[in-house]
Amino acid sequence: MSVQSRTLLDIAAEVLVTDPAASLAQVARAAGIGRTTLHKHYATRDDLLYAVAHRALELWEGAVESIPDGPDGGLRALAEAMVPIGPQLEFLWRTPAFDHVVEITDRWKAVEARGLAVLQRAQAHGVLRTAPPWWLLQTFYSLIYVAAECVMNGKLAPADAPDLVLSTFLTGLGTVIA
Amino acid sequence: MSVQSRTLLDIAAEVLVTDPAASLAQVARAAGIGRTTLHKHYATRDDLLYAVAHRALELWEGAVESIPDGPDGGLRALAEAMVPIGPQLEFLWRTPAFDHVVEITDRWKAVEARGLAVLQRAQAHGVLRTAPPWWLLQTFYSLIYVAAECVMNGKLAPADAPDLVLSTFLTGLGTVIA
DNA sequence: CCGACTCTGAACACTCATGTTCGCGACGGT
DNA sequence: ACCGTCGCGAACATGAGTGTTCAGAGTCGG
Numbered sequence: 001m002s003v004q005s006r007t008l009l010d011i012a013a014e015v016l017v018t019d020p021a022a023s024l025a026q027v028a029r030a031a032g033i034g035r036t037t038l039h040k041h042y043a044t045r046d047d048l049l050y051a052v053a054h055r056a057l058e059l060w061e062g063a064v065e066s067i068p069d070g071p072d073g074g075l076r077a078l079a080e081a082m083v084p085i086g087p088q089l090e091f092l093w094r095t096p097a098f099d100h101v102v103e104i105t106d107r108w109k110a111v112e113a114r115g116l117a118v119l120q121r122a123q124a125h126g127v128l129r130t131a132p133p134w135w136l137l138q139t140f141y142s143l144i145y146v147a148a149e150c151v152m153n154g155k156l157a158p159a160d161a162p163d164l165v166l167s168t169f170l171t172g173l174g175t176v177i178a
Numbered sequence: 179m180s181v182q183s184r185t186l187l188d189i190a191a192e193v194l195v196t197d198p199a200a201s202l203a204q205v206a207r208a209a210g211i212g213r214t215t216l217h218k219h220y221a222t223r224d225d226l227l228y229a230v231a232h233r234a235l236e237l238w239e240g241a242v243e244s245i246p247d248g249p250d251g252g253l254r255a256l257a258e259a260m261v262p263i264g265p266q267l268e269f270l271w272r273t274p275a276f277d278h279v280v281e282i283t284d285r286w287k288a289v290e291a292r293g294l295a296v297l298q299r300a301q302a303h304g305v306l307r308t309a310p311p312w313w314l315l316q317t318f319y320s321l322i323y324v325a326a327e328c329v330m331n332g333k334l335a336p337a338d339a340p341d342l343v344l345s346t347f348l349t350g351l352g353t354v355i356a
Numbered sequence: 357c358c359g360a361c362t363c364t365g366a367a368c369a370c371t372c373a374t375g376t377t378c379g380c381g382a383c384g385g386t
Numbered sequence: 387a388c389c390g391t392c393g394c395g396a397a398c399a400t401g402a403g404t405g406t407t408c409a410g411a412g413t414c415g416g
Contacts, residue, residue: 018274020198023403034364039405094272096197129353134333139346142320155312168317170352172345175307201373212394217375 008033008041009055012048013091020095024048053098056088057107064114073122075169078115079144079162086148093145112137127170143169186211186219187233190226191269198273202226231276234266235285242292251300253347256293257322257340264326271323290315305348321347 011031015022024045028038042048063081067074082089098104119136122128128136143165150156156164189209193200202223206216220226241259245252260267276282297314300306306314321343328334334342 020274024405025403035404036365036406037363040363043405045404096195097199126353129351131351132333134328135342135346136351138324138328139321139351142324143317146316146320150312150316155310164313168313168350170350172348172350173307173309173314173317174348175304202375203373213374214376214395215393218393221375223374 007031008038009052010088013052013056013088016049016052017087017091017094049095049097050101050104052088053092053095053101053104054107056085056092057104057111059085059088060092061107061111061114064111064118067118069121071125072127072166073120073125074118075122075127076162076166078118078140079147079165079169082144083148083151083158083161083165086145086152090145090148093141115141140165140169185209186216187230188266191230191234191266194227194230195265195269195272227273227275228279228282230266231270231273231279231282232285234263234270235282235289237263237266238270239285239289239292242289242296245296247299249303250305250344251298251303252296253300253305254340254344256296257325257343257347260322261326261329261336261339261343264323264330268323268326271319293319318343318347 008031012027015027015030019026024038025035027048028035031038038048042051060082063085064078067077067081070077092098092108098108116133116137119128119133119140123130123136147156147161147165151158151161186209190205193205193208197204202216203213205226206213209216216226220229238260241263242256245255245259248255270276270286276286294311294315297306297311297318301308301314325334325339325343329336329339
Protein backbone atom coordinates (compact mmCIF):
# COMPACT_ATOMS: atom_id res chain seq x y z
CA MET A 1 0.00 0.00 0.00
CA SER A 2 2.93 2.27 0.55
CA VAL A 3 3.95 2.21 -3.07
CA GLN A 4 0.34 2.24 -4.21
CA SER A 5 -0.43 5.17 -2.00
CA ARG A 6 2.68 6.96 -3.18
CA THR A 7 1.86 6.90 -6.84
CA LEU A 8 -1.81 7.50 -6.13
CA LEU A 9 -1.11 10.73 -4.28
CA ASP A 10 1.37 11.85 -6.90
CA ILE A 11 -1.11 11.22 -9.69
CA ALA A 12 -3.78 13.01 -7.72
CA ALA A 13 -1.45 15.98 -7.34
CA GLU A 14 -0.88 16.18 -11.07
CA VAL A 15 -4.55 15.88 -11.92
CA LEU A 16 -5.58 18.45 -9.34
CA VAL A 17 -2.92 20.91 -10.47
CA THR A 18 -4.12 20.61 -14.03
CA ASP A 19 -7.74 21.08 -12.94
CA PRO A 20 -8.36 22.04 -9.32
CA ALA A 21 -12.06 21.36 -9.80
CA ALA A 22 -11.51 17.81 -11.01
CA SER A 23 -14.00 15.34 -9.60
CA LEU A 24 -12.97 12.31 -7.60
CA ALA A 25 -14.09 10.20 -10.52
CA GLN A 26 -11.46 11.86 -12.71
CA VAL A 27 -8.78 11.33 -10.11
CA ALA A 28 -9.72 7.70 -9.70
CA ARG A 29 -9.75 7.15 -13.46
CA ALA A 30 -6.36 8.81 -13.84
CA ALA A 31 -5.00 6.55 -11.11
CA GLY A 32 -6.51 3.50 -12.78
CA ILE A 33 -8.67 2.54 -9.82
CA GLY A 34 -12.36 2.60 -9.07
CA ARG A 35 -14.00 5.56 -7.44
CA THR A 36 -15.23 3.32 -4.63
CA THR A 37 -11.70 2.14 -3.95
CA LEU A 38 -10.45 5.69 -3.84
CA HIS A 39 -13.14 6.39 -1.30
CA LYS A 40 -11.94 3.51 0.80
CA HIS A 41 -8.47 5.02 1.04
CA TYR A 42 -9.65 8.58 1.61
CA ALA A 43 -13.15 8.88 2.95
CA THR A 44 -13.84 12.41 1.83
CA ARG A 45 -12.54 14.74 -0.81
CA ASP A 46 -10.90 16.87 1.85
CA ASP A 47 -9.15 13.81 3.22
CA LEU A 48 -7.62 13.22 -0.19
CA LEU A 49 -6.62 16.86 -0.59
CA TYR A 50 -4.98 16.91 2.81
CA ALA A 51 -3.20 13.65 2.09
CA VAL A 52 -1.81 15.06 -1.13
CA ALA A 53 -0.78 18.22 0.69
CA HIS A 54 0.99 16.23 3.38
CA ARG A 55 2.60 14.09 0.72
CA ALA A 56 3.89 17.28 -0.89
CA LEU A 57 5.13 18.53 2.47
CA GLU A 58 6.79 15.19 3.09
CA LEU A 59 8.67 15.41 -0.20
CA TRP A 60 9.51 19.03 0.45
CA GLU A 61 10.85 18.17 3.88
CA GLY A 62 12.87 15.34 2.41
CA ALA A 63 14.32 17.72 -0.16
CA VAL A 64 15.22 20.36 2.37
CA GLU A 65 16.27 17.98 5.10
CA SER A 66 19.58 16.67 3.95
CA ILE A 67 21.11 19.65 2.25
CA PRO A 68 24.81 19.61 3.03
CA ASP A 69 26.58 22.87 3.65
CA GLY A 70 29.06 24.00 1.05
CA PRO A 71 30.64 27.01 -0.61
CA ASP A 72 27.19 28.11 -1.72
CA GLY A 73 25.58 27.12 1.58
CA GLY A 74 23.76 24.30 -0.19
CA LEU A 75 21.84 26.46 -2.63
CA ARG A 76 22.56 24.30 -5.62
CA ALA A 77 21.68 21.12 -3.78
CA LEU A 78 18.43 22.72 -2.70
CA ALA A 79 17.53 23.67 -6.25
CA GLU A 80 18.43 20.18 -7.46
CA ALA A 81 16.24 18.60 -4.82
CA MET A 82 13.25 20.85 -5.30
CA VAL A 83 12.86 20.99 -9.07
CA PRO A 84 11.93 17.29 -9.41
CA ILE A 85 9.08 17.62 -6.94
CA GLY A 86 7.67 20.59 -8.84
CA PRO A 87 4.21 19.14 -9.44
CA GLN A 88 3.65 18.47 -5.77
CA LEU A 89 4.93 21.89 -4.80
CA GLU A 90 2.70 23.51 -7.38
CA PHE A 91 -0.30 21.74 -5.93
CA LEU A 92 0.60 22.78 -2.41
CA TRP A 93 1.42 26.37 -3.29
CA ARG A 94 -1.54 26.91 -5.55
CA THR A 95 -4.32 25.61 -3.33
CA PRO A 96 -5.56 28.56 -1.28
CA ALA A 97 -7.80 26.31 0.81
CA PHE A 98 -4.76 25.10 2.76
CA ASP A 99 -4.05 28.56 4.14
CA HIS A 100 -6.56 27.99 6.91
CA VAL A 101 -5.58 24.46 7.89
CA VAL A 102 -3.28 24.70 10.88
CA GLU A 103 -1.87 21.19 10.52
CA ILE A 104 -0.65 22.13 7.07
CA THR A 105 0.39 25.72 7.69
CA ASP A 106 2.44 24.66 10.72
CA ARG A 107 4.33 22.05 8.76
CA TRP A 108 4.63 24.52 5.91
CA LYS A 109 6.17 27.18 8.11
CA ALA A 110 8.60 24.65 9.56
CA VAL A 111 9.90 23.49 6.21
CA GLU A 112 10.02 27.05 4.96
CA ALA A 113 12.19 27.90 7.93
CA ARG A 114 14.55 25.10 6.94
CA GLY A 115 14.72 26.53 3.45
CA LEU A 116 15.38 29.96 4.83
CA ALA A 117 18.18 28.49 6.90
CA VAL A 118 19.90 27.34 3.74
CA LEU A 119 19.59 30.78 2.25
CA GLN A 120 20.98 32.35 5.39
CA ARG A 121 23.85 29.91 5.37
CA ALA A 122 24.55 31.07 1.83
CA GLN A 123 24.34 34.62 3.06
CA ALA A 124 26.80 33.82 5.84
CA HIS A 125 29.18 32.47 3.22
CA GLY A 126 28.96 35.84 1.49
CA VAL A 127 27.24 34.38 -1.50
CA LEU A 128 24.03 36.33 -1.12
CA ARG A 129 23.55 40.04 -1.08
CA THR A 130 21.76 41.71 1.82
CA ALA A 131 18.03 41.57 1.21
CA PRO A 132 14.84 40.92 3.16
CA PRO A 133 14.65 37.21 3.99
CA TRP A 134 11.11 36.87 2.63
CA TRP A 135 12.19 38.31 -0.69
CA LEU A 136 15.12 35.89 -0.92
CA LEU A 137 12.82 33.00 -0.17
CA GLN A 138 9.97 34.04 -2.44
CA THR A 139 12.28 34.75 -5.33
CA PHE A 140 14.12 31.47 -4.97
CA TYR A 141 10.91 29.48 -4.76
CA SER A 142 9.34 31.28 -7.68
CA LEU A 143 12.34 30.41 -9.83
CA ILE A 144 12.06 26.79 -8.74
CA TYR A 145 8.40 26.90 -9.63
CA VAL A 146 8.96 28.40 -13.05
CA ALA A 147 11.77 25.99 -13.83
CA ALA A 148 9.64 23.03 -12.79
CA GLU A 149 6.86 24.30 -15.02
CA CYS A 150 9.21 24.66 -17.97
CA VAL A 151 10.53 21.16 -17.37
CA MET A 152 7.00 19.79 -17.33
CA ASN A 153 5.99 21.28 -20.66
CA GLY A 154 9.24 20.21 -22.21
CA LYS A 155 10.89 23.58 -22.73
CA LEU A 156 13.67 22.90 -20.27
CA ALA A 157 15.80 19.81 -19.77
CA PRO A 158 15.59 18.53 -16.19
CA ALA A 159 19.36 18.44 -15.97
CA ASP A 160 19.66 22.09 -16.97
CA ALA A 161 17.08 23.37 -14.53
CA PRO A 162 19.15 23.68 -11.35
CA ASP A 163 21.93 25.56 -13.10
CA LEU A 164 19.51 27.92 -14.76
CA VAL A 165 17.70 28.59 -11.51
CA LEU A 166 20.89 29.17 -9.63
CA SER A 167 22.57 31.42 -12.14
CA THR A 168 19.42 33.48 -12.56
CA PHE A 169 18.98 33.68 -8.81
CA LEU A 170 22.53 34.75 -8.14
CA THR A 171 23.44 36.96 -11.06
CA GLY A 172 20.12 37.75 -12.74
CA LEU A 173 19.61 38.07 -16.46
CA GLY A 174 21.15 41.45 -17.08
CA THR A 175 24.53 41.98 -18.65
CA VAL A 176 27.30 42.10 -16.12
CA ILE A 177 28.01 45.72 -15.29
CA ALA A 178 31.40 45.00 -13.72
CA MET B 179 -22.49 50.13 -16.26
CA SER B 180 -18.92 50.56 -17.37
CA VAL B 181 -17.74 51.59 -13.93
CA GLN B 182 -20.08 49.12 -12.28
CA SER B 183 -18.84 46.31 -14.44
CA ARG B 184 -15.26 47.35 -13.88
CA THR B 185 -15.32 47.10 -10.13
CA LEU B 186 -17.52 44.03 -10.27
CA LEU B 187 -15.03 42.15 -12.40
CA ASP B 188 -12.12 43.29 -10.26
CA ILE B 189 -13.86 42.16 -7.09
CA ALA B 190 -14.70 38.87 -8.73
CA ALA B 191 -11.05 38.42 -9.65
CA GLU B 192 -9.94 38.94 -6.06
CA VAL B 193 -12.55 36.59 -4.64
CA LEU B 194 -11.81 33.90 -7.20
CA VAL B 195 -8.08 34.14 -6.64
CA THR B 196 -8.58 33.72 -2.91
CA ASP B 197 -10.89 30.75 -3.46
CA PRO B 198 -11.17 29.37 -6.99
CA ALA B 199 -14.11 27.25 -5.91
CA ALA B 200 -16.09 30.21 -4.58
CA SER B 201 -19.77 30.07 -5.43
CA LEU B 202 -21.50 32.80 -7.37
CA ALA B 203 -23.34 33.69 -4.18
CA GLN B 204 -20.01 34.51 -2.53
CA VAL B 205 -18.94 36.63 -5.49
CA ALA B 206 -22.25 38.48 -5.53
CA ARG B 207 -22.09 39.09 -1.79
CA ALA B 208 -18.51 40.38 -2.05
CA ALA B 209 -19.61 42.72 -4.81
CA GLY B 210 -22.56 43.89 -2.75
CA ILE B 211 -25.18 42.81 -5.26
CA GLY B 212 -27.77 40.06 -5.43
CA ARG B 213 -27.02 36.72 -6.95
CA THR B 214 -29.88 37.22 -9.39
CA THR B 215 -28.45 40.54 -10.51
CA LEU B 216 -25.07 38.96 -11.07
CA HIS B 217 -26.80 36.38 -13.19
CA LYS B 218 -28.40 39.11 -15.27
CA HIS B 219 -24.97 40.47 -16.18
CA TYR B 220 -23.31 37.14 -16.74
CA ALA B 221 -25.69 34.33 -17.55
CA THR B 222 -23.44 31.45 -16.54
CA ARG B 223 -20.50 30.94 -14.29
CA ASP B 224 -18.28 30.45 -17.30
CA ASP B 225 -19.48 33.75 -18.73
CA LEU B 226 -18.34 35.48 -15.57
CA LEU B 227 -15.00 33.69 -15.54
CA TYR B 228 -14.36 34.58 -19.17
CA ALA B 229 -15.36 38.18 -18.53
CA VAL B 230 -12.90 38.39 -15.65
CA ALA B 231 -10.24 36.80 -17.81
CA HIS B 232 -10.84 39.27 -20.61
CA ARG B 233 -10.84 42.09 -18.10
CA ALA B 234 -7.44 40.89 -16.92
CA LEU B 235 -6.22 40.65 -20.50
CA GLU B 236 -7.55 44.14 -21.16
CA LEU B 237 -5.59 45.53 -18.21
CA TRP B 238 -2.53 43.55 -19.22
CA GLU B 239 -2.76 44.88 -22.76
CA GLY B 240 -3.15 48.39 -21.43
CA ALA B 241 -0.07 47.91 -19.28
CA VAL B 242 2.04 46.53 -22.08
CA GLU B 243 0.65 48.75 -24.79
CA SER B 244 2.20 52.10 -24.10
CA ILE B 245 5.64 51.19 -22.87
CA PRO B 246 8.05 53.79 -24.25
CA ASP B 247 11.47 52.69 -25.34
CA GLY B 248 14.39 53.81 -23.23
CA PRO B 249 17.87 52.92 -22.07
CA ASP B 250 16.43 49.76 -20.50
CA GLY B 251 14.08 49.11 -23.41
CA GLY B 252 11.11 49.92 -21.18
CA LEU B 253 11.72 47.21 -18.62
CA ARG B 254 11.16 49.46 -15.64
CA ALA B 255 8.01 50.97 -17.12
CA LEU B 256 6.70 47.46 -17.76
CA ALA B 257 7.33 46.41 -14.19
CA GLU B 258 5.68 49.56 -12.91
CA ALA B 259 2.64 48.97 -15.05
CA MET B 260 2.23 45.29 -14.25
CA VAL B 261 2.66 45.17 -10.50
CA PRO B 262 -0.55 47.14 -9.77
CA ILE B 263 -2.68 44.72 -11.77
CA GLY B 264 -1.25 41.78 -9.87
CA PRO B 265 -4.57 40.36 -8.65
CA GLN B 266 -6.02 40.20 -12.13
CA LEU B 267 -2.86 38.64 -13.52
CA GLU B 268 -2.85 36.08 -10.74
CA PHE B 269 -6.38 35.11 -11.57
CA LEU B 270 -5.57 34.79 -15.25
CA TRP B 271 -2.33 32.91 -14.74
CA ARG B 272 -3.63 30.58 -12.09
CA THR B 273 -6.81 29.36 -13.75
CA PRO B 274 -5.90 26.27 -15.76
CA ALA B 275 -9.36 26.13 -17.33
CA PHE B 276 -8.42 29.00 -19.65
CA ASP B 277 -5.69 26.97 -21.33
CA HIS B 278 -8.26 25.43 -23.63
CA VAL B 279 -10.25 28.54 -24.54
CA VAL B 280 -8.95 29.79 -27.87
CA GLU B 281 -10.40 33.29 -27.50
CA ILE B 282 -8.36 33.71 -24.35
CA THR B 283 -5.21 31.89 -25.37
CA ASP B 284 -5.03 33.88 -28.59
CA ARG B 285 -5.28 37.19 -26.80
CA TRP B 286 -2.88 35.84 -24.19
CA LYS B 287 -0.27 34.93 -26.78
CA ALA B 288 -0.63 38.32 -28.43
CA VAL B 289 -0.02 40.29 -25.25
CA GLU B 290 2.77 37.95 -24.27
CA ALA B 291 4.40 38.70 -27.60
CA ARG B 292 4.22 42.41 -26.82
CA GLY B 293 5.87 41.76 -23.48
CA LEU B 294 8.54 39.70 -25.16
CA ALA B 295 9.12 42.56 -27.58
CA VAL B 296 9.98 44.82 -24.64
CA LEU B 297 12.44 42.25 -23.37
CA GLN B 298 14.02 41.90 -26.78
CA ARG B 299 14.28 45.65 -27.04
CA ALA B 300 16.13 45.57 -23.76
CA GLN B 301 18.29 42.81 -25.16
CA ALA B 302 19.00 44.92 -28.24
CA HIS B 303 20.12 47.73 -25.96
CA GLY B 304 22.60 45.34 -24.45
CA VAL B 305 20.87 45.34 -21.11
CA LEU B 306 19.97 41.66 -21.10
CA ARG B 307 22.23 38.70 -21.31
CA THR B 308 21.72 36.08 -23.99
CA ALA B 309 19.12 33.60 -22.81
CA PRO B 310 16.14 31.69 -24.14
CA PRO B 311 13.26 34.13 -24.70
CA TRP B 312 10.79 31.96 -22.79
CA TRP B 313 13.09 31.92 -19.79
CA LEU B 314 13.44 35.69 -19.85
CA LEU B 315 9.69 36.08 -20.04
CA GLN B 316 8.81 33.49 -17.43
CA THR B 317 11.38 34.79 -15.00
CA PHE B 318 10.28 38.37 -15.41
CA TYR B 319 6.62 37.52 -14.98
CA SER B 320 7.24 35.33 -11.98
CA LEU B 321 9.06 38.21 -10.28
CA ILE B 322 6.13 40.48 -11.08
CA TYR B 323 3.82 37.88 -9.63
CA VAL B 324 5.81 37.44 -6.44
CA ALA B 325 6.18 41.18 -5.96
CA ALA B 326 2.45 41.70 -6.45
CA GLU B 327 1.78 38.98 -3.91
CA CYS B 328 4.13 40.59 -1.39
CA VAL B 329 2.47 43.95 -1.96
CA MET B 330 -0.95 42.43 -1.35
CA ASN B 331 -0.07 40.88 1.98
CA GLY B 332 1.66 44.02 3.09
CA LYS B 333 5.26 42.83 3.12
CA LEU B 334 6.33 45.13 0.30
CA ALA B 335 5.54 48.79 -0.31
CA PRO B 336 3.94 49.29 -3.74
CA ALA B 337 6.45 52.01 -4.55
CA ASP B 338 9.39 49.70 -3.83
CA ALA B 339 8.12 46.82 -5.93
CA PRO B 340 9.27 47.85 -9.42
CA ASP B 341 12.81 48.59 -8.25
CA LEU B 342 13.05 45.32 -6.39
CA VAL B 343 11.75 43.36 -9.35
CA LEU B 344 14.06 45.08 -11.76
CA SER B 345 17.22 44.85 -9.69
CA THR B 346 16.55 41.20 -8.91
CA PHE B 347 15.79 40.48 -12.55
CA LEU B 348 18.91 42.19 -13.85
CA THR B 349 21.55 41.48 -11.25
CA GLY B 350 20.08 38.68 -9.14
CA LEU B 351 20.51 38.34 -5.41
CA GLY B 352 24.08 37.07 -5.27
CA THR B 353 27.06 39.15 -4.32
CA VAL B 354 28.68 40.80 -7.28
CA ILE B 355 31.59 38.63 -8.38
CA ALA B 356 33.20 41.39 -10.47
C1' DC C 357 -10.14 -26.52 -2.23
C1' DC C 358 -11.45 -22.87 0.64
C1' DG C 359 -11.67 -18.72 3.28
C1' DA C 360 -10.08 -13.90 3.79
C1' DC C 361 -9.12 -10.00 1.51
C1' DT C 362 -9.47 -6.34 -1.92
C1' DC C 363 -11.11 -4.16 -5.95
C1' DT C 364 -14.96 -3.19 -8.62
C1' DG C 365 -19.35 -1.36 -10.86
C1' DA C 366 -24.16 -0.48 -9.84
C1' DA C 367 -27.28 1.77 -7.33
C1' DC C 368 -28.93 4.93 -3.92
C1' DA C 369 -29.80 9.24 -1.08
C1' DC C 370 -28.02 13.58 -0.18
C1' DT C 371 -26.08 18.06 -0.59
C1' DC C 372 -25.08 22.10 -3.03
C1' DA C 373 -24.15 25.20 -6.90
C1' DT C 374 -26.50 26.56 -10.75
C1' DG C 375 -29.85 28.65 -13.73
C1' DT C 376 -34.51 30.28 -14.09
C1' DT C 377 -38.86 32.51 -12.99
C1' DC C 378 -41.76 35.52 -10.47
C1' DG C 379 -43.45 39.34 -7.74
C1' DC C 380 -42.09 43.20 -4.97
C1' DG C 381 -40.07 47.72 -4.06
C1' DA C 382 -37.03 51.75 -5.36
C1' DC C 383 -35.63 55.09 -8.50
C1' DG C 384 -35.92 58.36 -12.47
C1' DG C 385 -37.96 60.37 -16.33
C1' DT C 386 -42.29 62.22 -18.37
C1' DA D 387 -48.72 61.24 -10.23
C1' DC D 388 -47.63 57.62 -13.71
C1' DC D 389 -44.89 54.16 -15.83
C1' DG D 390 -40.72 51.79 -17.38
C1' DT D 391 -36.48 50.11 -15.71
C1' DC D 392 -33.64 47.97 -12.59
C1' DG D 393 -32.14 45.48 -8.58
C1' DC D 394 -33.66 42.44 -5.18
C1' DG D 395 -35.14 38.17 -2.46
C1' DA D 396 -37.87 33.96 -2.62
C1' DA D 397 -38.78 30.00 -4.70
C1' DC D 398 -38.21 26.26 -7.83
C1' DA D 399 -36.16 22.72 -11.03
C1' DT D 400 -32.07 20.74 -12.49
C1' DG D 401 -27.67 18.65 -12.65
C1' DA D 402 -23.33 17.15 -10.77
C1' DG D 403 -20.41 15.71 -7.26
C1' DT D 404 -20.33 13.28 -3.02
C1' DG D 405 -20.61 9.65 0.27
C1' DT D 406 -22.60 5.11 1.21
C1' DT D 407 -24.13 0.38 0.66
C1' DC D 408 -24.14 -3.94 -1.61
C1' DA D 409 -23.11 -8.02 -4.12
C1' DG D 410 -20.03 -10.09 -7.45
C1' DA D 411 -15.30 -11.15 -9.23
C1' DG D 412 -10.54 -11.60 -8.67
C1' DT D 413 -6.34 -12.84 -6.02
C1' DC D 414 -3.51 -14.83 -2.45
C1' DG D 415 -2.35 -17.85 1.29
C1' DG D 416 -3.65 -21.72 4.11
